[in-house]
Amino acid sequence: MDKSITENNVISKDNYKSYVFEKMPKSSHWKNMFWAFLIGGVICVIGQAFIELYKLWFSIEDAAVLASGTMVLIAAILTGLGVYDNIGRFAGAGSTIPITGFSNAVVSPALEFRAEGYIYGVGAKMFLVAGPVIVNGVTISVIIALLTLAFGG
């Protein structure tokens, strides 16, 4: 960072951002990373347990799809009970990146905007946070599929 701030001890509009950056309390990175790894891992293990369970009756592909659906459902209920945001408060990416985080991102705005009614509230605002995931995902999947067709992948 800009060392001149501490040396001349003059804060100006130009070096203000780097001065603030130096002054900012840093989040405890190691702690965040530990919890992200642990919670992320645990969520995936629970997912794996559902896969193993569903494998008893279904094919491995169907079992994986059903396991994801089950995880989404569980996260939705935990969001409604007000538990998921408390996990996210320390797990960070560990609870955001799994499919359960996607579920939380769908359910929490739905819940938040129910005061505006079921059409303009729940209906319109449900994909406030998670919408970009569907939009980008579908777009990129179609592009990749078309590229595969074109170049015979």
Added chain:
Amino acid sequence: MECYKSRTLTFTNANIIEGYTVAGPKENDGRYKGFFDIALEDDMFGQKTFERAERKMFEHAIDGAIAKANLTTMEIDAVVGGDLLNQIVSMSFAARKQHAGFLGLYNACATFVESLIVGSCLISNGFENVVCAAGSHFSTAERQYRYPLELGVLRSPVTQWTATGVGASVLSSASETPVPRVTRATIGRVVDYGIMDANNMGAAMAPSACDTLVRFFKDTNTVPEDYDAIFTGDLGKLGSDILLDLTRQEGYDISKQQHDCGASLYWDEQQTYQGGSGAACSALVFNSVLLSRLRSGAYKKILIAGTGALMSPTTSFQGDSIPAITHLAEVCI
């Protein structure tokens, strides 16, 4: 800086005859527990939505302040103030119940001091009684400015916690007993040092707080030592630190006098990181703790500097930096 025009106003009869506060549950668990007139057990306040709860808090604060001052709604000339929601709906809707004239104000978290200044101007122009009010609600602000409540997010250590509460003051042109008065006030200018992180509002607001404080000291030929305390609105701990650095650079050391309403509102274990933010911070602390300390004589002369970050979610998403404003009032007994 020397060629700037003075931005400081002088008032002779802006008596603050009463203050009234409605505080949320978390705020009443904080450092100023027991100082508030109404402490809510539930921040829904018996309403269906958080927005209606905020509105009801405004209604109670305004009516409560008028009653506590032994006045009736018919004796109030004007109600001035605002909140953080779009179109300042909480304050405007609450003002439906009043007979007085209404001026809706918005300067983000600086709104309370802005309303004190506007109220004092109205009193100087012959109004008898004016109510100044401002407040905010965690859950309505969170939805408008940040994320849905139930979304699991790891908060950055520079974030602050929007305080839930409303504070109202009754200004009166006459008072039988000596009461705290707004004697001088400096109107802030919009200052933008280019901070982009909407979580780090303390850093965005500190340069504006420095600008207004230094302007006031220069306009009035005063020094920090003339005051028992200098309360900033909601700079938080980091913002306060930055402010001390900035003012020291301008030749004023305010480290002995400076306190921050937001940073002091909560205990550390309440996990608000940098402390409170929101229009409620200065409104709650001023109308409870500061007024009572002024009345008891613990403070004789204080400065209250409301600090506001003037961004909206739209400007943040479009990648604009955060402009900030600070209004300052000198209150003496």
Added chain:
Amino acid sequence: MEVFLMFVKAFVVGGAICLIGQIIINYTHLTNGKILVLFLIAGAVLEGFGLYSKLIEFAGAGASIPISGFGSALVKGAVKAAKAEGIYGALKGGLAACATGISVAIVSGYLVAVIFKPRTKKK
């Protein structure tokens, strides 16, 4: 024993993906929506090269539960259908493969909104 090994692999790979996400958040302060989209695209692109499926074969839920698995499933479905049905398949396959997850999210989101109320955070 094999099942146990699968659990260990799921834990380590799933944890590692989240750890990478956390490191990115720590250094860039990306918001939730951006992180989700970033990992989704990463999974989709890797699947475009046929790599992500191999990771799922290796680590099971450790790779399919993170949102990158969702991106990979979209691409896998779209490519498979495109090979069978051409452009029509490319448009159909992705969403069809992920329809279960999305439908569960929408329906449970709706039901949760009907049943529960948002609560003010205490901390």
